[in-house]
Amino acid sequence: MSIQEKVNLIHQQVTDITTISDNEYARCLQIFDKAEHNEEYKRLLFNGVIQHFSKIALIEIGNTYLSLMYADKSSSDDYDGCWFSRHYFLRNAILQMASAWNKTATLIKYRFAVPDGRYGSEMDRVLRSLRKNTDFRSHRVKTLIDSFRSSHEYEAFIYMRDYLSHNIDPGYINYPKGNPTDIDWLKLTDIMWNIVNIIYNDHLTISIDIDDEIIDFYKVKVIIPPHLEDVPVSEFNEGYFDLKYNCRAIINLTLNLFDYVKPWLVINIKNNDLICQCHLLIAMLNDISFRLHDAFRSFSILLIKLSGDYSGIPEKVIELIEKTPYYYLLNVAIVRLYSVFDKVGHLFTRVFSMPKDTTYFKTVSLWIIDNADLSYNQLKYLLSSTIESNGYKALDLVRQQYIHGQDLTFDQYEGTQLTLEYFLVMLFESFQVISRLVEFLHLDFFINEVNLLLPGSSDSLFEMLIIDNPYMPSN
Structure with a gap:
């Protein structure tokens, strides 16, 4: 068969x-x-x-x-x-x-x-x-x-x-x-x-x-989801194009990490252990950025499928989009996006000395908020606003149920009944908070961590990161 x-x-x-x-x-x-x-x-x-x-x-x-x-x-x-x-x-x-x-x-x-x-x-x-x-x-x-x-x-x-x-x-x-x-x-x-x-x-x-x-x-369980405000179509469309730009800008940053920053660090940092530490952070940022890219493209294809607007897309790709169930793209976007949060949390476990059982994004964030020193105040603010956002709370609930529970994206007569619009707003708001955090990781957090190892390097690192990379993919 x-x-x-x-x-x-x-x-x-x-x-x-x-x-x-x-x-x-x-x-x-x-x-x-x-x-x-x-x-x-x-x-x-x-x-x-x-x-x-x-x-x-x-x-x-x-x-x-x-x-x-x-x-x-x-x-x-x-x-x-x-x-x-x-x-x-x-x-x-x-x-x-x-x-x-x-x-x-x-x-x-x-x-x-x-x-x-x-x-x-x-x-x-x-x-x-x-x-x-x-x-x-x-x-x-x-x-x-x-x-x-x-x-x-x-x-x-x-x-x-x-x-x-x-x-x-x-x-x-x-x-x-x-x-x-x-x-x-x-x-x-x-x-x-x-x-x-x-x-x-x-x-x-x-x-x-x-x-x-x-x-x-x-009996079917009732789970109370976080409330999400409706997003007007004009605001959603404007925010979507901002996200599309931001996700491409993040890919540009991570390509520059490999093409410019990594060779520069090899020349300027003489300690092999410190070089390995920097290389690991670069690899993790690369993974985070491209997984965010995967999640956002899944979201984009889902929106294209729902809208029926296939302008600029090759015919053979249109055929695939039309054959793919919308819930396939929806759940892929949910799971892929959630993994970006946990990958960010994992990166922090390699920088901060925290308990071994502190692993997932929310628990890692709470530890940093409670224990990191004042030099990380901007990071603390970003993490606090992220885990307190209803978009992230909804994503956390829906992803956990998809993997471990009864799957809230599945139509059912009783229990928790959520609309497609709810999931789209959830993804939209979650992309907004994670894209801000990932950009911060590149342009602030990474630069500051390297500057601790190589004092005076901040300006050079920033200039290398914001170069328009000639190898940026077209999509």
Whole structure:
């Protein structure tokens, strides 16, 4: 079966499950308050959870296949810089697989264990809870899970997932767990799809016994999102073009770090340890800048798709945009943008001496705000305004739910219902705060850190950074 055929089949599966869940939801509304139908109601709640997470897992598995298909196509076709690279799609596949893997863990928890009131699940925690579960230990799902986790691909997947989300891209440290282009991602995706299919088909026939005390654990949770003010169209359009300019300016800065600043530092700093420290900061800033570029281009293509305005875009790229589901681009923009924040946090952990368990952007920011000295007051202000912004708070919530929870970008009848406009404003405001912070990292923070090592270097560094780089990409 070709990858496209797999994508088509998954789309049909999701459609079929939706038809069934629609009918069962209507029945739930008829009987939820009738005592004589209590057992039927509990059965429908159980079915609803399995259907919900099966659909989310299948959508992300389908998106993973789509990324792998685009990766193959992008390695051989020229899209005039208007589409994305093979590396972009391979990294998308890893992050989408991470979301699907966590949804698979949730399915396993609801199928084999007594739920704990948390939608979010991590596979390791779920498997530990099922060590003595004889039903699970003898089930085919357990065999497939073991096959998945024992492969070399799984080790590479977990490593790359963590580094792509929170750390420096593995490409900057020579792929210690293997180059993603050499790993059989289709193999892992096929196994995961098989697991989800088995659990979904299993739930249709198994008997269940749900105590009244835990019935609420099977209901859709309501999560209160941060309030976001509507942004007028004129303000959104003006702000978007400012962001587009700023993101290109940041790429110019990071290219100058490599082309001008890095050679200059090698000449002027004689201590090898200090040179290595500067080179690491440059690599991390490069990763941050290009991942911001990836996220913003995903956002831009999403806006183009939603507007239907394809002026200036090659026909073959228009065909790809039209074939790509909007939620693919939306979730890629969300996950990629959130990773930029955590990569910024990771950079700070290499500069400040903070506790080892202080790793993610918000916890790192709070530590700096509370502990850094007065010379970092401007940084403290930027970090404080960022983590207090509703755009970042919304992004934090939506990303965590996408990876670990119930996925708030997924249409549902109950629980937290957010509009597409909400997600667009969330991304718009989050891009605004992170672009200011990344520009500050280049033109203030990096220069000041190097000036501590090489006093009197600030003016020279600034002049090199603001040069119009001749190798700036066209897009």
